[in-house]
Amino acid sequence: MMDILVSWLQQGFKFAGFLALAALGEMIIEKSGSLNLGTPGTMCVGAASGFISVFLYANSVAAPNPLVLILLALTVAFLSAMLMGLVFGFFTVTLRINQNVIGLIMTIFGTGLAKFLSDFFVKTESGNARCQAAFEVFTAKIPFLSDSLGIVSKVLFNYGFLFYLTIVIAIGAWLFFKKTRTGLNLRAVGENPATADAAGISVTRYKYLASCIGSGLVGVAGIFCTMEFKSGAWAVADIDSIEAFGWLAVALVIFALWKPINLLWGSLVFSICYWAYMYLPQMLGITVSDDLAQMLPYIITILVLIVINLRKSRENQGPAALGLAYFREER
Amino acid sequence: MSNTSVAAKKPPLFHIVGRGRGQLPFYQAWGIRLGAFALALILNAVFVYLVVGVDPITFYQTMLKGAFGKGFLWPTIKTSAKLLCIAVALAPAFKMRFWNIGAEGQVLVGGIAAAVVMFYFSDLPAVVILLLMMIVSLVAGALWGVIPAFFKAKMNVNETLFTLMMNYIAMNLVNFFYDLWKGPKTALGKINQSTHAGWLSSLWEKRDANGYLIRGEESLFTNSDFWFVVIICVVAVLMYFYLKYTKQGYEIAVVGESSNTARYAGISVKKVILRTMILSGAICGLCGFLVVSAQSNTVSVSMAGGYGFTAIIVAWLSKFNTFTMAGVSVLIVALEQGAAQMANEYNFMGFSVAAADVMIGIMLLFIVGSEFFIHYKVMFRKSSKEVAAV
Numbered sequence: 043m044m045d046i047l048v049s050w051l052q053q054g055f056k057f058a059g060f061l062a063l064a065a066l067g068e069m070i071i072e073k074s075g076s077l078n079l080g081t082p083g084t085m086c087v088g089a090a091s092g093f094i095s096v097f098l099y100a101n102s103v104a105a106p107n108p109l110v111l112i113l114l115a116l117t118v119a120f121l122s123a124m125l126m127g128l129v130f131g132f133f134t135v136t137l138r139i140n141q142n143v144i145g146l147i148m149t150i151f152g153t154g155l156a157k158f159l160s161d162f163f164v165k166t167e168s169g170n171a172r173c174q175a176a177f178e179v180f181t182a183k184i185p186f187l188s189d190s191l192g193i194v195s196k197v198l199f200n201y202g203f204l205f206y207l208t209i210v211i212a213i214g215a216w217l218f219f220k221k222t223r224t225g226l227n228l229r230a231v232g233e234n235p236a237t238a239d240a241a242g243i244s245v246t247r248y249k250y251l252a253s254c255i256g257s258g259l260v261g262v263a264g265i266f267c268t269m270e271f272k273s274g275a276w277a278v279a280d281i282d283s284i285e286a287f288g289w290l291a292v293a294l295v296i297f298a299l300w301k302p303i304n305l306l307w308g309s310l311v312f313s314i315c316y317w318a319y320m321y322l323p324q325m326l327g328i329t330v331s332d333d334l335a336q337m338l339p340y341i342i343t344i345l346v347l348i349v350i351n352l353r354k355s356r357e358n359q360g361p362a363a364l365g366l367a368y369f370r371e372e373r
Numbered sequence: 374m375s376n377t378s379v380a381a382k383k384p385p386l387f388h389i390v391g392r393g394r395g396q397l398p399f400y401q402a403w404g405i406r407l408g409a410f411a412l413a414l415i416l417n418a419v420f421v422y423l424v425v426g427v428d429p430i431t432f433y434q435t436m437l438k439g440a441f442g443k444g445f446l447w448p449t450i451k452t453s454a455k456l457l458c459i460a461v462a463l464a465p466a467f468k469m470r471f472w473n474i475g476a477e478g479q480v481l482v483g484g485i486a487a488a489v490v491m492f493y494f495s496d497l498p499a500v501v502i503l504l505l506m507m508i509v510s511l512v513a514g515a516l517w518g519v520i521p522a523f524f525k526a527k528m529n530v531n532e533t534l535f536t537l538m539m540n541y542i543a544m545n546l547v548n549f550f551y552d553l554w555k556g557p558k559t560a561l562g563k564i565n566q567s568t569h570a571g572w573l574s575s576l577w578e579k580r581d582a583n584g585y586l587i588r589g590e591e592s593l594f595t596n597s598d599f600w601f602v603v604i605i606c607v608v609a610v611l612m613y614f615y616l617k618y619t620k621q622g623y624e625i626a627v628v629g630e631s632s633n634t635a636r637y638a639g640i641s642v643k644k645v646i647l648r649t650m651i652l653s654g655a656i657c658g659l660c661g662f663l664v665v666s667a668q669s670n671t672v673s674v675s676m677a678g679g680y681g682f683t684a685i686i687v688a689w690l691s692k693f694n695t696f697t698m699a700g701v702s703v704l705i706v707a708l709e710q711g712a713a714q715m716a717n718e719y720n721f722m723g724f725s726v727a728a729a730d731v732m733i734g735i736m737l738l739f740i741v742g743s744e745f746f747i748h749y750k751v752m753f754r755k756s757s758k759e760v761a762a763v
Contacts, residue, residue, distance in 0.1 A: 077533065079474075079537075129738070133738065133741070133742060137742050137744075137745035138745060138748075138749070139741050139742065139744060139745065140689065142472055142474065142533060142685065143685065143686055143689050143690075143741060144738075144741065146474075146682050146683075146685055146686055147686060147734055147737045147738055147741065148734070149682070150679075150682070150683065150730050150733060150734050150737070151730065151731060151733075151734025151735070151737075151738070152734075153730060154727050154728070154729065154730020154731045154733070154734060155727075155730070155731050155734070156727075157725065157727030157730070158725055158727040158728050158730075158731050160727075161723070161725035161727055162424070162723045162725070278727075286541075289537070289541060290541075292534075292537065293534075293537075293538060293541075296534055331549055331552070332552075333545045333546070333548040333549035333552060334545065334549055336545050337541070337542050337545040337546070340538045340539075340541045340542050340545075341538075341542060343534075343538050344535060344538045344539075347524075347530050347531065347534060347535055347538075348524055348528070348530055351524075351528045351529060351530045352528060360531070364531075365472075365531075365533060369391075371389070371390070371391055
């Protein structure tokens with residue numbers, strides 16, 4: 043019983059980690075007033091490019107350097123995803139095209155590109171690949187903490203460094219939004235771009251930067267998913283599930299009410315629901331349909347959407363100008 | 374005045390000016406779009422040349438063969454029809470500025486509703502079961518569309534996010550029934566494989582005393598795909614007239630322009646939102662019914678094939694004109710089918726089917742991006758000589 047609970051929590055934390063990071067990236071973009079529906083595609087591009095880079099590197103040298111593996115995967119994933127964000131920014135901010143339309147195109151393009159790159163570079167007979175060396179460095183456990191605290195170690199200290207980095211980034215983002223001038227400016231751009239513009243804040247620059255940095259984080263979440271959750275294994279079919287996780291991250295932003303700290307526990311709630319069907323039968327003897335269980339996060343998100351509109355508390359609403367384009371001449 | 378102060382007040386390199394309403398003549402706007410289309414074709418050719426080394430002429434010959442060649446034309450037409458059907462369904466919602474991102478889900482629930490009837494009421498006469506399937510599909514699709522609309526109309530809940538979530542509920546619902554019906558088998562296969570109950574073809578199929586199919590003459594009128602395309606074309610034409618020439622269509626346009634104007638004019642905005650989303654969802658449901666009864670005869674999450682999302686771009690790009698939608702749908706599907714043919718012939722050189730989405734992405738970005746140059750013009754800073762001349 044306890045064992046099952048522990049492995050459920052482990053699965054939940056593993057899943058929650060990259061989900062929170064992806065949602066954090068999307069949240070930063072949304073704070074600037076852009077709803078980037080290209081997030082799933084961006085995540086696929088990050089995962090594919092990051093994996094391919096370490097896969098090719100690890101196969102080309104006899105003993106891959108751990109530090110190079112980490113830097114290579116993270117840099118490539120971040121930069122490639124950032125390019126996706128740059129394209130999104132260019133079309134929505136400079137060319138003023140509708141965000142939903144561009145976002146959906148970026149998702150079609152991104153998943154296609156990820157699959158194409160994967161087909162092109164990862165040529166194994168079965169189409170499946172694995173990068174053991176990268177998997178080992180990405181999931182290296184913290185010494186002492188990960189083995190000497192009994193159940194606490196098993197549940198909380200059983201993950202690679204990206205997991206803890208995500209927590210740090212989430213807290214950092216919270217401080218950034220709350221305590222810094224730049225964070226305040228960013229929120230102002232998302233709430234009321236015309237006022238922000240009048241106050242001398244460069245709306246264009248903030249939207250571009252938010253889109254690039256946020257997308258970069260989404261890309262890192264992609265490689266995080268591959269290394270930690272998928273244990274360093276890769277197949278073209280995985281891209282479809284990463285895309286689905288990307289949409290889940292978009293939902294998570296709403297569930298967390300656009301607050302970084304809420305992501306930390308919100309992502310766990312999502313993943314516990316999402317994987318309930320695997321563990322409940324063994325624990326309580328109830329059979330749960332996996333399909334119906336995986337519906338739960340979306341239903342909860344809808345309920346949250348309705349409730350925040352019912353309560354009309356401005357604290358918990360999304361950015362007021364979310365999804366709206368801003369043109370100085372047309373205000 | 375010294376030079377430095379002039380430099381400090383230098384205006385930006387360029388600025389962007391709106392063209393206002395209808396300033397750009399029809400032919401210029403289409404010239405810009407065609408230019409963007411041509412640029413995308415060139416960029417795609419460069420991409421293919423760099424990646425697999427196929428020269429542009431061979432590349433586009435293969436693409437054309439795969440899209441419109443002998444034996445390939447019909448698949449292109451019927452797939453385009455599916456995309457067109459969803460885009461047509463979205464047209465009234467988008468004209469009303471209601472961001473219905475949930476078409477994928479609305480098609481799926483339409484399809485699953487039809488399949489439920491097909492699965493559990495297979496004893497009914499052919500006409501009755503098909504009618505029943507159609508009705509429940511329309512209702513299911515409409516329901517899936519009207520739920521977010523209700524919350525939008527009543528409490529102004531963000532419809533983009535709401536409809537997006539509804540997609541995934543629908544997908545899991547389809548998976549649920551799929552797994553339920555599949556049982557221990559590895560795949561579901563076609564539903565009612567032996568009786569063809571609920572298949573569109575059962576309307577004209579004849580059986581002998583033992584229940585075996587009699588092979589009759591094959592003509593266009595005994596072809597499910599033909600009727601699939603015909604029905605969708607009829608819906609598209611009707612939608613064109615509905616939006617353009619009816620009072621309801623006009624109300625949609627007014628609400629889309631400004632809900633305040635609509636309110637002052639005495640239009641009940643809530644009623645229009647609900648009515649339009651019922652219509653939009655119902656046509657998506659119809660698409661689900663048509664796919665299940667006339668094409669796949671089974672259910673799966675790939676029933677809508679991601680076209681629920683692609684159709685959003687098609688509808689937006691076509692400015693709610695259903696005839697333009699038909700053209701854009703054919704273009705996108707032709708790219709897909711052409712790329713499939715490329716992948717077939719050049720797979721050994723590293724060209725995979727996934728390249729289709731890359732090429733479609735590039736194409737769409739260019740065409741959508743060209744809208745900017747139709748609505749705005751870029752004014753470059755005048756050089757100092759020109760300023761002096763003025």
